Amino acid sequence: MGKLKHMKLGDWIFNIVQYVMLISASIIALIPVVVCIFTAFKTDAEYQATTPLVLPESFGNFDNFVQAFTKANMLRGFLNTGIVLIVVLVLSILFASMLAYVLDRFRFIGSGLIRNLFMFASLIPGIATQVTVYQIMYNLRLINHLYGYIIVLCGTDIISIYIFLQFFENLPKSLDESAILDGCSYFGVFFKILFPLLKPAIVTSCVLKGVSVYNEYYMSNLYLQSSELKTISTALYTFTGPYGSQYNYICAGVLITILPILVLFLICQKQVYGGMAAGAVKG
Amino acid sequence: MSKSATSQAAQRKSAMSSLLGGGKTNRILVIVTFMFIPLLLLAVFTYIPFLEMVRFSFFNRTYLDEGTFVGWKNYIDVFSRKDIFGSLIVSVYYMGGAVVQLALALFFASLMVFKAKGSSIYKACMFFPYLICGIAVGFIFKFFYAHGYVLDSILGLFGIPLEDCPLWLQNQNINNIALVATSVWRYTGQNMVLFLGAMMSVDNELYEAASLDGAGRWQQFKYIILPSIKTIIVLNLILSISGSLSAFEPPYVITNGTMGTGTYFVIMNRIAHENQKVGLACAMAIVLLGIIVLCTIGQNLFFKYVFKDGSEDDVTRAERKAAQKAAKLARRGGARVHG
Structure with a gap:
């Protein structure tokens, strides 16, 4: 007692x-x-x-917000980030899911090697290689074009590939087989049968990739230098100059950039946490 | 449902193999078309730059000028130049921060495993900093630490006058600690969410059974929680080594690497893009990559030999299974520390 x-x-x-x-x-x-x-x-x-x-x-x-929004040209920033975000999400989901499908469903010469090449690529820190990527971007005339930035973002996308690979491992192969018996081609299997089933993986990779693209600073600073191509994070960075220590403007700018992420987080907390566990592979 | 589908598929397997012959061109076509773009991108933006980086690291060159071959000089410079060596020292602070961060994350995740009302709110509050972009984090803490602003005002509430507050960002004894604190603030919640996920993967009945048997919270922590996440902790400690070298945005915005706060990436960025010493910057990148590869090998060896059968006598099978699950989760993902 x-x-x-x-x-x-x-x-x-x-x-x-x-x-x-x-x-x-x-x-x-x-x-x-x-x-x-x-x-x-x-x-x-x-x-x-x-x-x-x-x-x-x-x-x-709301004066500070209006000031920050106009002075740092954040409208342009949101517009550019929005375009980049949508295109990158669509393309990287398409590419990553197609690649994962091939790597998971087919065994062919070099398939193991290709898998390992992607795994090793995830070890190479993004900022480190930009010194030489810059040169390639320069030679390909991709600097100062939104599409150049979009291409480089798609090219360094390992997170989504991981997520889709994991997801395919858990999709029964019998689905493919019976569809093929019904006369479907491999393309048909992927686009008609499997792709619609990938929805949870698509949501996860959208959340993770979306957050990382929205917050990306280093590459947009390097590859989008002209002022009308600023993304939201490079627009925010302009506050280091003219406003110095006018923190009431800077704070307004910071809050404007945080707001969309906050809204997303509040709407889909569950997916965000789930995504962290599933795919916190790499920045 | 999938079970019956599998058996059906097995029945049809013979029919299948005869069909495969006809599908062979289709098969090659799908492999080639689906892999072409991702492989092209991988080559152009990862492996060609990587090889170029190795080559450049032996040259004394700028972006436009090819320069001359200098052998290992750039690598010797990485370890002998004062600014670069200094950044390696700075990263020790970040590693220390990573240990604090993991300890805090572990502490709070454990508190949340024992049910608390409103835990989803606390979780959200602590996790949210992770989603804020690095530049915004930089500004938030530039304001936070500026003399006479947020931190000094808070200390003022506790009766510490402004004159006694140090210059958080200028005083070289503490400015790195102040900057590392921003990293801890940013990533603790994310680590906590990962730990919590691993802890929750332990069967809930285990906790109930333990508390019915009279196990206290400390015992539950020691025998159930800790075994379930020790893999993920070790993994995060190893990741923190490369993570602490990769810290970039907050120090870049807050101090721009001045007054002894330049992290490896901040210094590298300066050497590559301001000083245009591309060869030296490439050597730095290769050294960083070498460290990361060593860490990865070390991590694999560690899991192979130290956690091989993984357990003392008191770890039950269920717990071991949970630990394995956590390990799988961690290996797949793994927390990003700093960066």
């Missing part, structure tokens, strides 16, 4: 510690962003006069 009482006290203490720890960790995780929200709604005068922890006078002051 005494033991039971003791355990209950222990449970109680554990629960308190558990909640205090979890809640304070959540607060610490949010503080840097929340402070940005406060600051982004402050007028210049308010920003000068108050510390960052003070709430803004009103959350209705």
